[in-house]
Amino acid sequence: MDPAPVSVSSSSDAAPAGPAQTGAVAGILVAVSLGHFINDTIQSLVPAIYPILKDGFRLDFGQIGIITLVWQLTASIFQPLVGIATDRRPQSYSLVAAMALTSVGVLMLARAGSYGAILAAVALVGLGSAVFHPESARVARLASGGRHGFAQSIFQVGGNAGSAVGPLLAAFIVLPYGQGAIGWFAALSMAGLVLLAGVGRWYAAHRRKPAAAAAPRASGVDxxxxxxxxxxxxxxxxxxxxxxxxxxxxxxxxxxxxxxxxxxxxxxxxxxxxxxxxxxxxxxxxxxxxxxxxxxxxxxxxxxxxxxxxxxxxxxxxxxxxxxxxxxxxxxxxxxxxxxxxxxxxxxxxxxxxxxxxxxxxxxxxxxxxxxxxxxxxxxxxxxxxxxxxxxxxxxxxxxxxxxxxxxx
The missing domain is CATH 1.20.1250.20 (MFS general substrate transporter like domains)
Known part of the structure; x- marks a missing residue:
């Protein structure tokens, strides 16, 4: 394994300290939490619009189940694979790529004219989530200042809020205006893309710091x-x-x-x-x-x-x-x-x-x-x-x- 994961993991135990850096680190925590909010808001739209898809495409419950399977498989199975890959070769702007995948998936879902197009769209939305979570949680750890539990809580509560808000937005926006209104949520994901580009710049600068060269502390467990x-x-x-x-x-x-x-x-x-x-x-x-x-x-x-x-x-x-x-x-x-x-x-x-x-x-x-x-x-x-x-x-x-x-x- 090349030395790249060592630098990232060690820095995860020692985020920048000092008064001058505190605000920047807090800002990064808030940014990744907001990114998590946007990601999970869009993810929670998928099951919320099942009634529209079922009626519009005359789907049965088995076909709805296949949509769920494709969406959840891409969102869950690929996450550890992305994590292993980024341990070996960290990607500072992977969060931007994740939000771009989600944006494309949302636009495809809004314009989907066939069952196959729906499956392709939800697969992209799920893949965006799979790319987002491993690296965003790593960034939260990097920005923790040693308070890893606190940072995880701030990061995860954004996802909780997004999961709760998504179905409400679907009820007030998508259900009254139809499938095409799903595309409006691409504006939300594009805002997330801009936000996470700033996180990516911070992540790239943080990885280049000489202090990040120390080896990670072993757990001491057999x-x-x-x-x-x-x-x-x-x-x-x-x-x-x-x-x-x-x-x-x-x-x-x-x-x-x-x-x-x-x-x-x-x-x-x-x-x-x-x-x-x-x-x-x-x-x-x-x-x-x-x-x-x-x-x-x-x-x-x-x-x-x-x-x-x-x-x-x-x-x-x-x-x-x-x-x-x-x-x-x-x-x-x-x-x-x-x-x-x-x-x-x-x-x-x-x-x-x-x-x-x-x-x-x-x-x-x-x-x-x-x-x-x-x-x-x-x-x-x-x-x-x-x-x-x-x-x-x-x-x-x-x-x-x-x-x-x-x-x-």
Whole structure:
């Protein structure tokens, strides 16, 4: 492996310091978070416009499923591959390329006149996301000033906000004006392209600094333990995103069916849940910086268990309270998981980012599909009762090594 990844990874542990640099680094964090907001806003448009595509092209649910498969496969499978490639040869302007791919995909989707053109368009949108996440998360780490959890939280909350806003924009812009209105979102992605060009200039200048030549600090963990720990983290991501998929996809239907709420009332409660996940994402990273990421991972996965188990047995207010508590606590896990994995594998930040962001995206889609099939067979209440035990997988966090202790030894 050439020395390029060493320079980037080492600098990820030592972002520029000093009063003169603080504002610039904070600006970069805000910029990549805004870029994440734009990326995930556009990504969330894809499922939001399924009704338009289904009616306009007379698609069946199987064809809608193929659209989802193509979009999610390109967005999830390619992420670790992009991460591995950029570990070996970092690309300062890859974020610009990512937003350009997304822009082309959006314009193609607006003008698509056939099913094949739709598949090609969503593949480009997914590929843009696959290129965006590994390097943008690396830039957030570079700009962290050593507060890696805090930087991950700022970066990820932009994505949370975009995922929540996208369907609203689709409802107010695309649904009334039709498929062609999707093209208006290319203006948003082009604004992101300009924003990320500035990030690319900072990234290129930062990589050229002589201070970035030091080797990354080893985790101090036995390679076999590292393999086990990464496998455990992947299982925790599975638990987190299947639990998240249960609420984000089916909580509105549950409230309507079980308590007789209107669609509008149920959607308000879903937005409250999405807001709670944004709060959890924002606080999870800084808390991990203070008390340790392993502790946050323990609490954030296992801590939701009483709420997820209790949710289907509560009344309308109690169910919402359980959902909000689940959103806050569960969302605090992901920044800690990503940074913990980065510390387990120093020098392979891009691969780690691609693996876990891709896995999160894939597990969310898979969880939504499988839990939906289960709800069709057993009913929503039984599905929520079964899904409530998924966070018990968090017991596997026992096998995560103490990285601080490993370094001291």
């Amino acid at each position: 390679p076999r333990q590292v393999t086990i720990a990464i496998a455990v983290l992947c299982l925790l991501v599975f638990s987190k995103y299947f639990t998240y998929a249960a609420i984000s996809n089916y909580f509105t239907f549950y409230l309507i069916e079980r308590f007789g709420l209107s669609v509008g009332e149920a959607q308000v409660r879903l937005f409250l849940f999405l807001a709670a996940t944004a709060v959890g994402t924002l606080v999870g990273g800084p808390i991990g910086d203070r008390i340790g990421r392993r502790t946050v991972i323990w609490f954030s996965i296992l801590g939701v268990l009483p709420f997820t188990i209790g949710l289907p047995y509560m009344g309308p207010v109690g169910a919402v309270v359980c959902a909000l508590a689940t959103g806050v606590i569960l969302a605090s896990a992901f920044p800690a998981i990503v940074v913990y994995a980065q510390e387990l594998l120093p020098g392979r930040v891009g691969m780690v980012n691609g693996l876990f962001f891709g896995l999160a995206f894939g597990m969310g889609g898979l969880g939504g599909a499988l839990l939906g099939e289960m709800a069709d067979v057993t009913g929503l209440t039984v599905m929520f009762q079964a899904a409530g035990f998924l966070p018990a997988i968090g017991l596997l966090a026992w096998f995560l090594p103490d990285l601080k202790g490993a370094r001291r030894s």
